Amino acid sequence: MNIRSRAVVLALSAALAAIAAPQVLAQVTSDSESLSGSNKTAPGIAQKPGGGPTTTPEPVSGQQVYQQICQACHMADAKGGVGAGTIPALASNPKLNGAAYPITVVVRGKGGMPPFSTILDPAQVAAVVTYVRTNFGNAYVKPVTEDDVKKLWVAPSANDH
Ligand code: HEC
16 A cells, blocks of 8 residues: 555546546556555455455354255255155154264265265264264264264275375
8 A cells, every 4th residue: 555656546547537538537546446455445355354364164063064065955954855855854863873874975975965075074074974963853972083984985096185
């Protein structure tokens, strides 16, 4: 930000306004916007009060993953539904007793459910499986860990990463 150069640009804009075609004025004005620094918020450029980097939070908690991905099919109350196909309830579902089964379904997919190993990482799978096993009337309290998930992970290659 440079107040003097901004003043010069504005003065120039004013001078041009008297003589120039509107497009030229618009050009000068938009140049001055991009030079004007942090007082202005240009469209598309997020400004944080502290000036730090802006990041989009990834879904990290099990609840966030559930709400962003799973509930589209399994519904907000996890009771599933019957429409074009049958979506099983996760609510009060005794098949969630063992962690391996829900982990495997999420990682590899099953029937009408796509595999999620391409869009979720093992920590996110662990979080969401823990979430469904401890909510919606399920009380399988032992948390699923990232390592539990990695053991069942289907990687594109044999290498662990
Ligand atoms: C595109 C729709 C869709 C999405 C999104 C989806 N599921 Fe499913 N899910 C299904 C269908 C359909 C089945 C039944 C598959 C079968 O048995 O053929 C299923 C089955 C399951 C099962 C096994 C239930 C049982 O009783 O056998 C679990 C556990 C599960 N899903 C968890 C999840 C979790 C956790 C997520 C989010 C990461 C998720 N699903 C996202 C459609 C979906």
